Amino acid sequence: MSTEVKVPVLGESITEATIGEWLKKPGEAVALDEPIASLETDKVAIDVPSPVAGVMGDTLFAIGDTVEVGAVIANIEAGSGAAAKPVSAPAANAASDSTASSGDMPPLSPSVRRLVLEHGIDPTKVKGTGKDGRLTKEDVLAAANNAPEQNAATTDSAAAAPAASGPVRREERVRMTRLRQTIAKRLKSAQENAAMLTTFNDVDMTAVMETRGKYKDLFEKKHGVRLGFMGFFTKAAALAARDVPAVNAQIDGDEIIYFNYLDVSVAVSAPNGLVVPVIRSADQMSFAEIEKTIGDFGKRAKDGTLKMDEMMGGTFTISNGGVFGSLMSTPIINPPQSAVLGLHRIEQRPVVMPNGEIKARPMMYLALSYDHRIIDGKEAVTFLKSIKDSIEDPSRLLIDL
Structure with a gap:
């Protein structure tokens, strides 16, 4: 007696996936709910669990094949099977x-x-x-x-x-993962379909860094999470979006959709590429809730356990290239969103103070890429300046300025 293993429901509007790898070989023992295959979708890699305990039977598709939701991809036979074979160290050649x-x-x-x-x-x-x-x-x-x-x-x-x-000259041709193909299509589509423009500013991080230094131990002790920069920038973006709602809006045909909430997409590194989970109603969250959510996203992105619905939607994106050492960039908007805020590395630079004195200050470049069809230049500059003001004087975040 055998049991069919089918492609599970993958999420809203996702109807197919690619076989990324087989985690079990024919003849091996399989436990209930044990992953037997990994599927690559447009968003993330998903493990397919076994519906029963038994023995891995025939696999009906090869790695790289495209399969639709509901398709039978393998069979699980009754029995105890054999344990996976131990692995011997591969020789260098x-x-x-x-x-x-x-x-x-x-x-x-x-x-x-x-x-x-x-x-x-x-x-x-x-x-x-x-x-x-x-x-x-x-x-x-x-x-x-x-x-x-x-x-x-x-x-x-x-x-x-x-x-x-002489040196060995080699070439390697590797098939793009489904996720990477989707990223490529979406980013190219954003450039072709949106009137994209980027405006820049820089921000003095002194006040935020001093605040973190003063309260980080108490914050971590109370909330069980470190106080990072993303909480400050998310809060600052929420306040700025209230004054410039077009940044948090979307074009739908000949209509504009305005949101009274801020769902922030945060770019997170995963083994198979960049994924963008969404912090829902980030404007209503506390600093601790924001930091906990981002930390959880980062861990589960690395483990490959993010869910499809956690990466759907989003009204605004924050991308922190600074964690990789980026000094400045022009981020590409995440359609159908209309804007993305790019954060960069902090470095000491000479700054002329209001009294004319020159001091070394921890500075960060900010970049706001936006769709000029819906956001005017004045609105983009106003939005970015609002974020700068909030970061340079974090007390503004507490009194809603």
Whole structure:
């Protein structure tokens, strides 16, 4: 007797996905609700759990195939099955064998498997930080950086050639993930369909940094989360949007939709690319609620456990490229939204004070990209200036100025 495994409902308006990897091989034991496959959608990777305990049967699709919601992708047979085979450490030149089987490794995503072979890393000796202890690209790269003697070995058989032959020139062609394809289409669509423009300002972070320094220990002790910058900027954006509602509005055909709430999309790094979960009604949240929500999003993005509905909607986006060291950028709006606020790294720069004195101050560049069809230049500048004023004088956030 066998039980069919079907593609689950993936979320609103999402009707298909791509087989990202098979987490179980035919003949292996499968527990109830144990993930057997990973699907890549337009938004995120989703694990498909087994509906019953048994033995992994036939897989009906290959990695990279597109499957629709409700399609049968595998069968689970009755029985106890066999445990997954232990993995032996791959030799540094093992990847050069084109017949090498992924069955010699624990379940790895294609990108992680490629890195494992490329760096000659034994995946069984690396602690995974992903969901259920699975390896991420970051885990493999960290292991490679800590093993220079392994890094020196190359996975290409051409590396065995004498040094006199010169450096090895290689090319690699990798299929774009479904998520990356969607990101590419959406960003290109934003440039083609919106009259996009970016305005800049800079902000003195002294007051916010002093506030954090003064209250961070008490804040963390009381709320169990660190006080970050995003709470300040989210609150500042909420106040600014009240005065400039067009920044938090959207075009729908020949109509404009104005929202009396602020649902903030926050760009978060995930193993398969950038995902944008949404903080619902962020304008009604406390600093602690905002920081807790963002921290939870970041953790679950890394684990691959974000839900589809958590990334749907959003009326405004905040993207913090500063965490990666970006000094300045022109972020692209996230359709159908009309604006995105870009944050950047903080660095000491000389600033002329009102009394003419020059001081070194912790400065950050702010960028607001917006759809000029709905937001006028004056409105964009006013919005960004309002955020600057709130950050440079955080007491404004408390008295609603």
